[in-house]
Amino acid sequence: MKRRIVCTVAAALLLSGCLLEGAAPVERNPKPYSAYWIKEGVTKESVLADWIQCGGGANGNYGYEIQQGQSNKEFFDGLIAHTNRVDTCMKGKGYVELYPRLR
Template structure:
C-alpha cells in the first residue's frame, strides 16, 4: 500500500516543526533561566548596622517599596513599553536614594553597564566591581 501524499506532507511538517525551536517553547527550550540562581528581592540588598529584617522592611515600605520586597509602578493604561521602563527606573532610583538617605549600605551587584549607574552604586560606601 502506497502512503498517501497528504499523510507524507503532514508527517514531513510534523518532523520539521518538532526539529525547530520556533513555537516549541522559545527561551524555555533551554530550561528556565532562573533555575540555579538565587533571586533576591531588591529590599534584601540593603544593610544597616544594628538593624534587623523587620526594621529594614519597615524602612523599605516607608520609601515606597512593596511588602514582598519589590516595588510597584503605576502608569496610565496604554503606556508604551518605553514609558513603563522609564517609570520603573525612576521608581527604583528613588527607592535607592531613600534607603541611602536612611543610612543603609547597598550590598547588591554593581557589575554591568546598567547596574553601575544605580544611585546606590555611586555611593562611596558601596563595593564596586573589582573590589574598588
C-alpha cells in the same frame, strides 16, 4: 546501538537543563531587592518597613507595575525613576546597597 542510547541520554539531560545547571547554578529562591540593603544593627523587619516607607513594595521588590495603555518607553522611564527614588531614600536612611548596580 550503544552510541544511540548515549546520545539520547545526553540530549535528554541537556534539554532538561541538568547539564547546564552545573555551568552556572540557578538561583531557585531569589531574594527580594530589599534584602540587598544593609545597615548595622537593623532587623529584617525594620529593613522591610523602611523599604515600604521609601516606596518599595510590601513583598520587598520595587512594586512598580505597568499601567494600562502605557508604552514600553513610559514604563521603563517610570521604573527607572521609581527605583532611583527608592534607592536614594534608602541611602538617606543610612543603608548601603550590598551589590550596587551600574547607573
